[in-house]
Amino acid sequence: xxxxxxxxxxxxxxxxxxxxxxxxxxxxxxxxxxxxxxxxxxxxxxxxxxxxxxxxxxxxxxxxxxxxxxxxxxxxxxxxxxxxxxxxxxxxxxxxxxxxxxxxxxxxxxxxxxxxxxxxxxxxxxxxxxxxxxxxxxxxxxxxxxxxxxxxxxxxxxxxxxxxxxxxxxxxxxxxxxxxxxxxxxxxxxxxxxxxxxxxxxxxxxxxxxxxxxxxxxxxxxxxxxxxxxxxxxxxx
Amino acid sequence: xxxxxxxxxxxxxxxxxxxxxxxxxxxxxxxxxxxxxxxxxxxxxxxxxxxxxxxxxxxxxxxxxxxxxxxxxxxxxxxxxxxxxxxxxxxxxxxxxxxxxxxxxxxxxxxxxxxxxxxxxxxxxxxxxxxxxxxxxxxxxxxxxxxxxxxxxxxxxxxxxxxxxxxxxxxxxxxxxxxxxxxxxxxxxxxxxxxxxxxxxxxxxxxxxxxxxxxxxxxxxxxxxxxxxxxxxxxxx
Numbered sequence: 001x002x003x004x005x006x007x008x009x010x011x012x013x014x015x016x017x018x019x020x021x022x023x024x025x026x027x028x029x030x031x032x033x034x035x036x037x038x039x040x041x042x043x044x045x046x047x048x049x050x051x052x053x054x055x056x057x058x059x060x061x062x063x064x065x066x067x068x069x070x071x072x073x074x075x076x077x078x079x080x081x082x083x084x085x086x087x088x089x090x091x092x093x094x095x096x097x098x099x100x101x102x103x104x105x106x107x108x109x110x111x112x113x114x115x116x117x118x119x120x121x122x123x124x125x126x127x128x129x130x131x132x133x134x135x136x137x138x139x140x141x142x143x144x145x146x147x148x149x150x151x152x153x154x155x156x157x158x159x160x161x162x163x164x165x166x167x168x169x170x171x172x173x174x175x176x177x178x179x180x181x182x183x184x185x186x187x188x189x190x191x192x193x194x195x196x197x198x199x200x201x202x203x204x205x206x207x208x209x210x211x212x213x214x215x216x217x218x219x220x221x222x223x224x225x226x227x228x229x230x231x232x233x234x235x236x237x
Numbered sequence: 238x239x240x241x242x243x244x245x246x247x248x249x250x251x252x253x254x255x256x257x258x259x260x261x262x263x264x265x266x267x268x269x270x271x272x273x274x275x276x277x278x279x280x281x282x283x284x285x286x287x288x289x290x291x292x293x294x295x296x297x298x299x300x301x302x303x304x305x306x307x308x309x310x311x312x313x314x315x316x317x318x319x320x321x322x323x324x325x326x327x328x329x330x331x332x333x334x335x336x337x338x339x340x341x342x343x344x345x346x347x348x349x350x351x352x353x354x355x356x357x358x359x360x361x362x363x364x365x366x367x368x369x370x371x372x373x374x375x376x377x378x379x380x381x382x383x384x385x386x387x388x389x390x391x392x393x394x395x396x397x398x399x400x401x402x403x404x405x406x407x408x409x410x411x412x413x414x415x416x417x418x419x420x421x422x423x424x425x426x427x428x429x430x431x432x433x434x435x436x437x438x439x440x441x442x443x444x445x446x447x448x449x450x451x452x453x454x455x456x457x458x459x460x461x462x463x464x465x466x467x468x469x470x471x472x473x474x
Contacts, residue, residue, distance in 0.1 A: 005273060005274060005324075005325050006325065007325055007326040008248045008323065008325050008326040008327060008328045009246075009248065009326060009327065010247050010248050010249055010326070010327045010328060010329060011245045011246065011247050012247055012249065012329060036242060037242065049318075051320075051327055052320055053320065054318060054319060054320060055316065055318035055329065076315060076316065078313060079292065079313065079316045079331050081286070081291060081292035081331070082291060083288075083289055083290065083291060086245065087242075088242050088243065088244055088245050089244045089245040089246060089247070090245060090246065090247045090288055091245045091247060092247060092249060092292065092331075094316050094318070094329075150387060
């Protein structure tokens with residue numbers, strides 16, 4: 001006879017690490033918690049997943065409820081499952097991350113009593129966060145630091161037209177280090193993936209800098225031909 | 238007064254996708270299940286995590302118990318959490334993956350009554366697996382396909398000395414497509430990361446091929462200088 005199988009009930013959470021870039025500063029989206037545990041602490045937006053909810057779906061729902069942001073392209077980062085990461089027992093959490101360009105228009109409107117406020121915090125000013133959120137935040141930072149070295153995410157964070165100084169500021173903000181200006185420009189221009197526009201900054205008191213655009217077509221070609229060790233599509237007949 | 242907080246109890250599992258390469262064939266480690274649900278089905282080695290066990294630790298323990306393999310370098314791949322992925326209720330699973338060179342000496346010795354047998358199955362022969370394991374397996378395959386194009390994992394799967402034919406066989410096995418021999422060799426040799434040894438195949442009836450070694454030092458240098466878009470360590474002063 002077939003044995004009776006137990007029914008599993010599982011409680012787990014999702015947390016979202018959303019990076020935004022604005023005027024040379026890399027920021028992360030935080031909330032101030034309104035409920036115990038860690039009441040009044042700053043934390044990543046995150047909460048329990050409903051029993052009948054997919055995990056990607058839960059991440060979108062909770063991010064919207066806690067911050068007002070919606071339709072963000074969230075990618076799964078990592079699952080954190082240390083035995084003692086949560087004071088209320090064994091609770092694993094699936095972390096998601098995203099990067100976005102901030103343009104001043106990104107109003108944050110939490111609609112959950114769980115959240116006192118949601119705000120963008122400069123990455124360099126992030127204090128100790130609730131639970132293991134500091135660890136989750138740092139792992140996400142490492143992820144985007146690696147990613148910026150092999151993918152063109154930088155250009156998704158800048159306005160369509162940008163100066164080389166703005167581009168360098170972004171790399172410096174993500175890598176958290178000063179880069180040599182001459183080397184940086186030489187290297188960036190050598191790739192041939194930036195298109196200089198016939199247009200300069202307006203209304204600046206210093207020498208106006210030229211605007212550039214990212215040339216995605218060239219990037220894709222270069223990436224396929226040179227930057228990739230053995231691309232699948234490039235290796236064939 | 239501080240409110241009483243509920244205590245969470247969480248049940249979840251880990252699954253391991255272990256790839257092995259042997260004589261030109263890419264294989265994946267499977268078990269035959271001895272218990273319901275999916276009794277007698279083939280599946281990835283995986284089981285429930287203990288309440289007081291870290292998730293990385295659980296993956297190692299279960300892999301050892303189910304297959305006899307130990308001290309494998311497991312990396313977290315992805316967490317699968319579809320609402321209906323498990324017939325016994327909501328059960329999310331954290332998938333890990335690893336790649337290894339098989340040398341005939343990798344005896345598989347399950348020590349769990351849960352497992353009828355463990356075995357290496359050629360990737361091209363994998364049938365429909367239990368639960369959503371087919372989906373997990375396919376996502377892992379995609380992962381190593383992407384990874385082989387930007388990292389030197391191929392050389393970890395080959396013997397220290399290898400012929401260009403062996404190298405091509407490996408790429409073909411992972412990418413699941415035939416590659417043009419002339420293009421492949423030209424490209425591989427052009428990178429300058431292979432060192433030709435003063436040594437040829439012995440005891441073969443056909444024309445003996447030269448052996449090569451992977452030059453990791455050169456690879457690292459090349460990767461830093463050319464293959465990387467803007468490496469952190471290369472961007473500075």
